[in-house]
Amino acid sequence: MRYSSSIFSVGLFIVFFALPIFSVSFYQAFVSTDRYESAASTIITEQKPSVTSLDLSLIGLPSTASDHDAHVVKTLVLSKDMVRYLDEKIQLREHFSNLEVDYFSRLETDATFEDFHELYRDYFTVDYNVETKILRIAVQAFDRAYAQKALELILERSDEFIDSVNNRMSKEQVRFFRLEEKKRKQEMLVAKAKLLAFQQANKIYSTEAEAQTIFTTIGALETLAAQKQSELDSRAKILSKNSAILQELGAQIASLQRQITSEKARLAGGQGRDISEIQSDFLAVQLELELATTAFKSTLTTLEQVRIEAARKLKFLIVVTEPSLADDSEFPRRWYIVISTIMISLMLYVVASLVMAIIREHA
Amino acid sequence: MRSTSATDQLLRGLKVQRSVVFALFMKEYRAKLAGSQFGLIWSLMEPATYVIVLSTIWLTLGRTQIGGVPIYLFIAAAMLPLKVYQVGIGNISSAVRQNLNLLDYPNVKPIDAFYARYVAEIMLVSISGACLIGGLYWVAEYDISARDYPLLLLTVLLALLNTLGISILLGVYKTRSESFQRAVTLASQPLLFVSAVFYPLSIIPLSGQYWLSWNPVVQVNELIRVAMFGWTAPKDISLEYLCLFTAITLFLAYVAYFANRFTLLKR
Structure with a gap:
């Protein structure tokens, strides 16, 4: 190099x-x-x-x-x-x-x-x-x-x-169902309050029970009226027409008949709200409450499921x-x-x- | 041989080599012009055509942007590096094969053919790139400014040096062996698809990213995205790798050339 x-x-x-x-x-x-x-x-x-x-x-x-x-x-x-x-x-x-x-x-x-x-x-x-x-x-x-x-x-x-x-x-994730739960609960409470107000306004607990009571009353009254009538018939053979007892019995029977008529009127027809009308309204109110309750229940179940799902994730x-x-x-x-x-x-x-x-x- | 100082010898060699490379460059240039006019226009239009076709794929899928970058600009920025590597693997490395008759002149060394074609091809890609990016700027008014100019410059420089190394390395063996040439042509076909040109590397699963990141074109493209669009570099992308890859290819290229320089002359 x-x-x-x-x-x-x-x-x-x-x-x-x-x-x-x-x-x-x-x-x-x-x-x-x-x-x-x-x-x-x-x-x-x-x-x-x-x-x-x-x-x-x-x-x-x-x-x-x-x-x-x-x-x-x-x-x-x-x-x-x-x-x-x-x-x-x-x-x-x-x-x-x-x-x-x-x-x-x-x-x-x-x-x-x-x-x-x-x-x-x-x-x-x-x-x-x-x-x-x-x-x-x-x-x-x-x-x-x-x-x-x-x-x-x-x-x-x-x-x-x-x-x-x-x-x-x-x-x-839970928030939506929480809101839903609140809404449903509110609806249920409103339905319940409505039912209560209805019961108070009509002074009945349940229309069915009320109707039952009226039936019983009519039955009792009719039995009593029949008794009185038979007593009147048997006494009329012995006593004179103008006797005080016969007159009293006649008055009692008439009163019973009036009472029966009025009870029947309560059950259906006549003046004012009869029990059948009230019953149909009552059923509507009751149905509303039932629906609200079911909705609330299912929302609660879903909320629980979502909560578990969220915890799993x-x-x-x-x-x-x-x-x-x-x-x-x-x-x-x-x-x-x-x-x-x-x-x-x-x-x-x-x-x-x-x-x-x-x-x-x-x- | 008369005794000369090393400086004189080097300067004289430089002068001769410069004029040889320039003459070869002019020959390349004339050949391009004299050949079919369509060929020249096509090589200028090719990147733009690819950009339009590949962008259309994304646009039909309903994407107009990737990572906040308009799709045309995104693909154009990656298409140019790919083009540089493609001409390196293809055209530039075939320079000696196609200039064999000129090697009879004692002043013409095989490497001059590589140099001349390298300059010619890179110039052509640069012009088409300037047209493409300039066109996007003028027509679509995209923001073509980069976030990190030093990184962009360094990446482009490394890509160019790397291409020189790859061209010479492949060129030496392509000249020596016909079957090697065919193998290279075949192997470089899927380059477009494995170079993260029309998709960002980050959409590939991590294991795929690892394998793709061995490809220097992927490195260049992703680094350019970091520099141009301010993206965060994926895990396997680093300037160090590109530097190392460039150094190794240049080293192998010059060693291979130097070892084979007389063999190349004989053919």
Whole structure:
């Protein structure tokens, strides 16, 4: 190799190989701040597992209900709301922009909230395993206890969120039937009050009983009238027509006959409201009450069913492994980064050298 | 051989190579113009035609937007990267095969044919892309501004470099082997369907997303969506992967070319 060409070779070597590897290794070895990871695994369960007749995940079509919930929790954990919450509780921004942390890992002091959120998404990760349904949440922080604390807060918040969703959902489902129940109850009470008013206005408890009473009365009166009549007939043979006893008996029979007529009039016809009219009105009122009662009963049953159904659909965030306390710093993965840099630099160096060699071949 | 300094040699080589590439480029350009006029117009219209056809599918399903982005713009933004990769796999990598007679000139190296056709084809795609996106802007008045210009620029740059690597790598072996060429043509047929061009990656189930995300075109398309429309990148989409993929293809391409450069000349 000619001596003069070595300037280029050396230049290429430095720019594409030595410099990147040296700077990255130097940064990783002496500058970059250790990050500690705390991780927790959770699953979201329903009391009643959603029954699918066909397991679509076999052909790559998952997205059952619990997948959906896991994605909801994932979105929550990675949301800006969560960043705000953590910042409020444990001053996340302060922790991220700590000046002891190296320049490339920390948040600049005048960073916008969007930058903050972006950095947050670098250090806070959520992975959902479709097969095992386990949601793994991991937090990297510059302090081991801080990472654990942040993860605990995230889990707490997620739990609260799931609870509030449960609450709202069951409330929403039950609400309609609650209203319905109230309405039906009101209707039933109105019907009952109507019946009572009717009974009071007509001074009867039940028309049937009333009619029965009248029948009995008429029967008794007629028996009595027949007795009196036979007594009158037997006495008339002995006594004179003008005797006081006969006259009294005659008056009694006439009075009984009048009474019978009036009782019969009460039963049907005559002036005023007779018992048959009252009975038909009474039956209408009674029917109304019965209908209202049945409706109320069935609403109550449905309400109970819905309540049970809602309780069955309750979801729970179950923490499988509690937030761990890192013993050693796993991040940044220095060897991985350095080796990747070496490989990429090597490739770029080869490409650059070959491009140059190809150019030189044209000369 | 007279002794020269490396700088002189490099500069001279650069000069020669530049003029060779330029001459080949002009030849490509003239061939395009002299060939059927319809062919040129078709290659300019092709992306737009695809966009219209694919959009119609969505429109008949009753969707006018995907993730808040008008359907035409959504597909157009992904159609152009796909087109770049397609000409890379097809046209650009066939450059040496179709210019074999020119390799008799000692100054013309096989790679110059790749370079020239690369420039010509990318220019053509750029023009048709500019017409397409510009047309959407003028006619439909879509908002074509991006949310993240640095990311957009970087993604496009990586896509172009990646295409260069793929073209040269495939081109070397396509020139050497007829059956390899046929295999590549066959294998690249379903590229349109596995590149997340007319659907967002996020509608695919997670396991499917994982497999599709190995495809660099998917990475480019999704990254462009992140940069243009401000979407959140799906789990398996990362700029790092695209960088690595580009570095590896470029590396393999140049090593393969350098190892085969005399074999290519002999044919």
